[in-house]
Amino acid sequence: MAERVLMKGxxxxxxxxxxxxxxxxxxxxxTPQTEIAAYMAKKMPKIGGxxxxxxxxxxxxxxxxxxxxxxxxxxxxxxxxxxxxxxEGLSYIAGSDVPALVVNVQRGGPGLGGIQxxxxxxxxxxxxxxxxxxxxxxxxxxxxxxxASLTIKGFELADKYLMTSMILADGTIGQxxxxxSFEDAEIKSYEKxxxxxxxKNERPHNIVNSLYxxxxxxxxxxxxxxxxxxxxxxNEAMWEEYMMxxxxxxxxxxxxxxxxxxxxxxxxxxxxxxxxxxxxxTLWPFPKDALLAAADKVKGFISVELxxxxxxxxxxxxxxxxxxxxxxxxxxxxxPSPDEVLEAIRNAQKGVF
Amino acid sequence: MKTTxxxxxxxxxxxxxxxxxxxxxxxxxxxxxxxxxxSYGPEMRGGTANCNVILSDTPVxxxxxxxxxxxxxxxxxxxQKYVDTVVPxxxxxxxxxxxxxxVERTDVEVFYxxxxxxxxxxxxxxxxNMIIIGxxxxxxxxxxxxxxxxVVQKLVPxxxxxxxxxxxxALLLGKEYKG
Amino acid sequence: xxxxxxxxxxxxxxxxxxxxGCPHGIIHRLVAEVMDELGIEGQTIGVAPVGCAxxxxxxxxxxxxxxxxxxxxxxxxxxxxxxxxxxxFTYQGDGDLASIGMAExxxxxxxxxNITVIFVNNAIxxxxxxxxxxxxxxxxxxxxxxxxxxxxxxxxxIKVCEMLSTLEGxxxxxxVAANNVKNVKNAKKVIKKAFQNQIDGKGFNLVExxxxxxxxxxMTPQKALQWVESDMLPYYPLGVYKDRSGAKEAEAK
Numbered sequence: 001m002a003e004r005v006l007m008k009g010x011x012x013x014x015x016x017x018x019x020x021x022x023x024x025x026x027x028x029x030x031t032p033q034t035e036i037a038a039y040m041a042k043k044m045p046k047i048g049g050x051x052x053x054x055x056x057x058x059x060x061x062x063x064x065x066x067x068x069x070x071x072x073x074x075x076x077x078x079x080x081x082x083x084x085x086x087x088e089g090l091s092y093i094a095g096s097d098v099p100a101l102v103v104n105v106q107r108g109g110p111g112l113g114g115i116q117x118x119x120x121x122x123x124x125x126x127x128x129x130x131x132x133x134x135x136x137x138x139x140x141x142x143x144x145x146x147x148a149s150l151t152i153k154g155f156e157l158a159d160k161y162l163m164t165s166m167i168l169a170d171g172t173i174g175q176x177x178x179x180x181s182f183e184d185a186e187i188k189s190y191e192k193x194x195x196x197x198x199x200k201n202e203r204p205h206n207i208v209n210s211l212y213x214x215x216x217x218x219x220x221x222x223x224x225x226x227x228x229x230x231x232x233x234x235n236e237a238m239w240e241e242y243m244m245x246x247x248x249x250x251x252x253x254x255x256x257x258x259x260x261x262x263x264x265x266x267x268x269x270x271x272x273x274x275x276x277x278x279x280x281x282t283l284w285p286f287p288k289d290a291l292l293a294a295a296d297k298v299k300g301f302i303s304v305e306l307x308x309x310x311x312x313x314x315x316x317x318x319x320x321x322x323x324x325x326x327x328x329x330x331x332x333x334x335x336p337s338p339d340e341v342l343e344a345i346r347n348a349q350k351g352v353f
Numbered sequence: 354m355k356t357t358x359x360x361x362x363x364x365x366x367x368x369x370x371x372x373x374x375x376x377x378x379x380x381x382x383x384x385x386x387x388x389x390x391x392s393y394g395p396e397m398r399g400g401t402a403n404c405n406v407i408l409s410d411t412p413v414x415x416x417x418x419x420x421x422x423x424x425x426x427x428x429x430x431x432x433q434k435y436v437d438t439v440v441p442x443x444x445x446x447x448x449x450x451x452x453x454x455x456v457e458r459t460d461v462e463v464f465y466x467x468x469x470x471x472x473x474x475x476x477x478x479x480x481x482n483m484i485i486i487g488x489x490x491x492x493x494x495x496x497x498x499x500x501x502x503x504v505v506q507k508l509v510p511x512x513x514x515x516x517x518x519x520x521x522x523a524l525l526l527g528k529e530y531k532g
Numbered sequence: 533x534x535x536x537x538x539x540x541x542x543x544x545x546x547x548x549x550x551x552x553g554c555p556h557g558i559i560h561r562l563v564a565e566v567m568d569e570l571g572i573e574g575q576t577i578g579v580a581p582v583g584c585a586x587x588x589x590x591x592x593x594x595x596x597x598x599x600x601x602x603x604x605x606x607x608x609x610x611x612x613x614x615x616x617x618x619x620x621f622t623y624q625g626d627g628d629l630a631s632i633g634m635a636e637x638x639x640x641x642x643x644x645x646n647i648t649v650i651f652v653n654n655a656i657x658x659x660x661x662x663x664x665x666x667x668x669x670x671x672x673x674x675x676x677x678x679x680x681x682x683x684x685x686x687x688x689x690i691k692v693c694e695m696l697s698t699l700e701g702x703x704x705x706x707x708v709a710a711n712n713v714k715n716v717k718n719a720k721k722v723i724k725k726a727f728q729n730q731i732d733g734k735g736f737n738l739v740e741x742x743x744x745x746x747x748x749x750x751m752t753p754q755k756a757l758q759w760v761e762s763d764m765l766p767y768y769p770l771g772v773y774k775d776r777s778g779a780k781e782a783e784a785k
Contacts, residue, residue, distance in 0.1 A: 066610025
């Protein structure tokens with residue numbers, strides 16, 4: 001096994017991106033993700049890559065759009081308010097079918113909000129953010145190791161399906177250090193015949209574009225895109241199940257919330273409560289099969305989130321409301337304690353959701 | 354299963370995060386599972402700073418510490434804020450050069466170390482943090498004192514190599530401190 | 533027989549959608565002729581704006597991308613930093629470049645990004661039907677300044693060349709016009725220099741082309757071209773506003 005080193009989650013993303021072949025990073029400073037930019041600023045010039053601090057989030061996502069269209073593995077990173085500014089570019093990137101990786105190390109909102117960890121951009125990441133019919137692959141790391149592995153995965157999926165992969169992390173995972181090792185895994189790359197390279201007078205010109213003034217053409221384009229999304233939904237959902245074999249109650253949580261929830265599950269098991277955890281690793285595509293299967297087994301669900309209750313809507317949707325779904329949440333930068341989650345589990349056992 | 358949750362708290366500039374990093378790296382070399390979580394944001398610029406370090410022989414769940422096994426308090430507000438969160442039977446390390454009150458709880462073990470004064474007296478003014486860590490290592494066989502120099506070398510940037518020796522001096526001062 | 537005129541290779545042989553009398557067609561042609569003459573069509577990547585020229589991606593035969601409104605210089609930056617060996621240009625109108633995209637314009641210039649920006653200033657938003665632009669003249673009547681642009685209410689027009697030439701960054705800033713034969717011929721020379729500079733790796737080039745919008749100005753094409761001469765050019769004087777290496781060369785002599 002490769003050597004284990006201690007690394008911050010944000011740095012792990014940056015290092016993994018470089019290992020994935022990303023040589024173009026465009027960003028703008030914002031807490032709590034600035035370590036990514038700092039790492040890139042230090043490393044990129046030494047390996048023939050490009051780090052450029054843009055004048056705004058808007059400019060940085062459009063530089064990503066340009067570099068992606070030019071066929072590069074490219075990324076940007078930001079935190080919640082900055083992602084709102086990038087929303088326009090995300091929509092154009094989706095509409096033009098070019099691949100990119102965008103990292104959101106979430107902080108509390110709305111507005112300027114706060115700088116402490118949050119998961120309140122779940123809706124924005126999984127349901128839109130920008131305008132128009134589109135999806136992004138949304139990956140939710142719960143450890144520093146996953147910050148790295150999902151970054152690499154994110155680049156591969158983006159290239160494979162010609163869409164944006166978003167790493168939806170939070171301030172805790174971004175700032176914390178954990179041991180991590182980088183295995184020398186083979187990184188998949190994909191041909192990009194559509195890329196802007198100059199025609200070299202050898203082929204008709206490539207056009208990267210999201211404008212279709214004829215409604216029937218735009219409709220066809222969107223339908224084609226959604227067929228691709230369907231393949232993603234069928235093949236790329238990832239999740240972790242923990243102590244679910246005999247579970248009568250199921251906690252659903254992602255990212256940092258799932259780690260708190262795991263502690264609570266262990267504590268509840270010690271009290272004899274049969275409870276397990278489903279941790280979505282992809283938030284889109286949502287692990288609906290796992291949830292639906294659990295709905296036939298358990299007596300109820302508890303969605304643990306760092307927001308006012310966003311993922312709970314998907315939990316209800318994909319369990320087809322077969323069983324009650326409770327919410328255990330904190331927001332604004334607050335994190336529920338394992339005891340708070342444990343209390344919610346105890347309540348569930350009493351039939352209180 | 355053995356998990357030690359260590360909360361280090363004090364002012365920005367006291368090396369709170371560095372002390373935590375040292376413990377995390379030490380844990381890593383002892384082949385433990387570790388996590389290190391700093392406070393971040395504007396309070397880091399001269400306000401309060403704290404750091405959560407978890408060392409465990411099983412994978413770390415939540416990296417956020419609500420009930421520490423060990424509290425290192427480097428200033429009075431930190432001691433007052435966290436003293437009651439320490440688990441019964443836990444340990445509290447107090448920089449008694451900066452904190453002139455005593456811990457009233459009787460269900461915890463308290464170590465008073467005038468670390469800031471000791472650091473000043475020994476010409477290593479900024480290393481009170483490592484004096485306390487040196488003392489802590491004595492009480493934690495899962496970490497042990499052996500191999501600390503390699504960890505310090507890993508943490509101190511090459512440009513500041515002179516600091517390695519000073520950190521080792523601080524760790525030894527703490528180790529040998531007899532209350 | 534000697535060939536005296538032929539189709540421009542870099543311009544696709546399809547009808548343009550521009551209104552009758554619109555100089556966009558001329559300006560497209562100038563850019564395309566320059567590409568032909570420099571032999572760079574095969575290595576050029578163009579960035580179309582949002583505005584009347586949005587569909588420029590269909591008209592130029594080089595690789596093209598369509599940028600969000602105002603973001604063309606940022607998109608061009610992403611491309612140029614990815615493929616420095618390619619020639620990258622943007623083609624933008626006044627609303628795109630000087631209003632919603634001002635930040636991207638200024639910062640690309642400040643970075644001396646090695647690209648060429650063709651900035652078509654016709655003092656109005658054309659595609660959306662004739663609203664006040666950042667370059668609409670004081671007193672100019674538009675759909676959103678129906679009583680004439682009141683500078684006390686909505687401020688003064690922005691003189692892009694003058695403003696950008698105060699920056700250290702950019703290599704070459706010039707204003708030309710597309711309202712008569714003499715000006716069009718000169719415009720081509722200047723545009724060619726703006727591309728040659730990029731080929732030579734000199735940095736940021738912006739050529740403002742003062743143009744007309746007969747449809748939204750409510751004038752005949754002929755009257756519109758006269759209005760450029762009588763009203764616009766006094767406010768937007770033609771000339772080279774910044775030419776860093778040119779100035780250095782002149783000094784050396």
